[in-house]
Amino acid sequence: MQRRDFLGVAAGALALAGCEAPLPPIEGGFTGIDIARGHAMRDGALKSPSPAAVKRTRVVIAGGGVAGLAAARALRLAGIEDFALLELEDTAGGNARGGMVNGIACPLGAHYLPTPGDDAREVQDLLEELGLRRRVAGRWEYDERHLCHSPQERLFFQGEWQDGLLPVHGVGEGTHAQYRKFAQRIDALQHAAHFAIPTQRAVVTPELLALDALPFANWLDGEGFGDAQLRWYLDYCCRDDYGAGIEQVSAWAGIHYFASRHGFHAPGDAKGGGAESAPERDGVLTWPEGNGWLTKQLAAPLGDRLRTGQVVMRIAELRGGVEVDAWDAASKSMVRWQAERCIVALPVFVAARVVENAPEVLKNAAAHLRYAPWLVANVHLRGPLADRPGAAPSWDNVIHGTRGLGYVDARHQTLDPTPRGTVLSWYRPLGPSRYDGADGRRLLLDRPWTGWRDDLLAELSVPHPDLPSLATRVEVTRYGHAMAIPRPGLLAQIGAQRGSVVAGRLSFAHADWSGYSIFEEAFTRGHVAGAALA
The missing domain is CATH 3.50.50.60 (FAD/NAD(P)-binding domain)
Structure with a gap:
């Protein structure tokens, strides 16, 4: 949807609501990276x-x-x-790094840190030094003020919000069967090989190198994972962590996303929620400025x-x-x-x-x-958004089937429940994927900030039609070489x-x-x- 078409729709909705005032201008520009x-x-x-x-x-x-x-x-x-x-x-x-938009702290890049496993002992030591975790009665506990508050994540799918990021409502039994099969396969691979974060603690075995040699999409084909919703979710995960889609990253990388941390839990399994829910991710540490x-x-x-x-x-x-x-x-x-x-x-x-x-x-x-370009756009809202039916507003809010990765709310960690203005951080990978070709870096450099503003407004207005009337400022941070893409064969070349x-x-x-x-x-x-x- 083009901005002029979208603004026409939004203006019509405001007129029907009895508001004839034009939409306010949205200021902004590029920031964060010279x-x-x-x-x-x-x-x-x-x-x-x-x-x-x-x-x-x-x-x-x-x-x-x-x-x-x-x-x-x-x-x-x-x-x-x-x-x-x-x-x-x-x-x-x-x-x-973090920044401020209209006095509200927000991330300019990475916005969370999963609670580290035992392989990441250097990170564990840092968190202890910073007072984020301590030993109580022989067990490590994290300061709950810094753990992501619930609800953690939700997905806008088929016109309403649902808990978790796996599409579960309105999908068939075949999809649920594929979720269960994938969970079983990840569990088996976790036991067969040591997927470690950091990778320095892993032993690069012939089994891992065989996975490294294949594109993740090819491995999924060979394993019979053809379900569209499962593949959408796995593609989202790869774009989220690696900046590129399942056709571009290796099977080792796609499996590593799950096997090195929390596994994959199908809705209704012993570690997840009820029969109709998808489990939230394991505990993550996060802050308004990420x-x-x-x-x-x-x-x-x-x-x-x-x-x-x-x-x-x-x-x-x-x-x-x-x-x-x-x-x-x-x-x-x-x-x-x-x-x-x-x-x-x-x-x-x-x-x-x-x-x-x-x-x-x-x-x-x-x-x-090879590197994935990446963009973060922070939009300041003068007041709280209206919401669609379904799951409550969460920290991580993803819209199914879009180019972006959704948004996080900078005020989610606040202990003040009063509805008020906030900053939403919208993430947009530009590495090769089903959504983008090989020219993402050129697009990132050549396009004016208003183009990214319009993309943000169009995408986030699907669940939030009132967003353009509340937005006051959009600040865009561009990373031309945001992250290395773990392409097939890379583990064999440098990952060891x-x-x-x-x-x-x-x-x-x-x-x-x-x-x-x-x-x-x-x-x-x-x-x-x-x-x-x-």
Whole structure:
């Protein structure tokens, strides 16, 4: 639906309700990512013949996303305080940063962290340090203020809201049979192989490599999983975690989504709800600003060791140390850092550009990785939305069959029940899928923010026709290379990297080295790289 057509429909509905006032204008724009700054590095526009200043430190961390922040924490835990962390953007956090729209905190990227399993012990330690979990009578308990409040999730399907994200109301017994069969298959695979988060803790067996070699869609075909609703849900899950659909990600990745955490529970099974309900996901930690809450805690103790607005242009290993040249956006000059070691916490495609004489392990990873573009749009509403019949408003609200992944409500975690304005965060992957082709990155860069505003309004107005009359502002954050896509064969090529990836005086730490992007992977790789320098 085009915005002009949609606004005509909405205006007619308001007139029928006795309201003749025109729809208010919706302000907005792009925010959060300085795309021009990154592209200036790529295009060579920032090169300088010589540095304006030379600084010395023991360790340079290039990149201030989750991995870089984790590496800085690990250095401090080891007693190493002499380091500098160089971050491209004006705030640290990478894909896990938060922002504000009209005074309301909201995520600019990743918005939750599942309660980690025992394989993710570094993340568990962080959560204990931050007071998010503690041991009570021999058992770990999480601070309920930070756990996602109920109801967690709902799906708009066939004209009404239902609990959970699996389509259950109005589907036939054949669909339910496929849900049960898929649950049994995932359970068997969980017992046959160790699917671990982080992947460093997994043993890459021939069975896992066989799954890695196949597209997930092909594996589903071979296993007889042809039900349209099951496949819609699995495609949604892959786009949610990997930015691309079931035809593009490997069977290992599609199965890993479930087998590495909570499994797959068919409606009515012993771990789910009643016969007509779909179980909610396991406990997740979330905040109004999403995982930006976590990265702010990690960045806060760093003080002036965190240098933002720094475009890393060159990383060179020398006989007695390393040199890192970075363009300082504030002074518009080149600064050369000299150090004993460098932790390269940059995306692999960036690292391959800036590391001189790139080692084979880096060149190999760069050759095999492909990335999904991604968009987050935050829309401020001046008042509460009217709702359709069915399940109550939830934290995660998904509209079946749409290009987007639905929205999360920034006020869901509040303890104040008073209905009032809020910010909805709408997520839109642009990697290859049934909805999008291979030109998602070009579309992301070329399209004006108003185009994304109109998509958001059209999609979310299906369950909420009053949304355009309540929206005041839309802020759009674009990620051209948001996440690595775990394509078939990627696990065999780079996913088996265990421990810290080291080449001489350079240590590489980023979620890319796991082949896909989640907090636990990035944090563990950053922590391991930092701890190894103690």
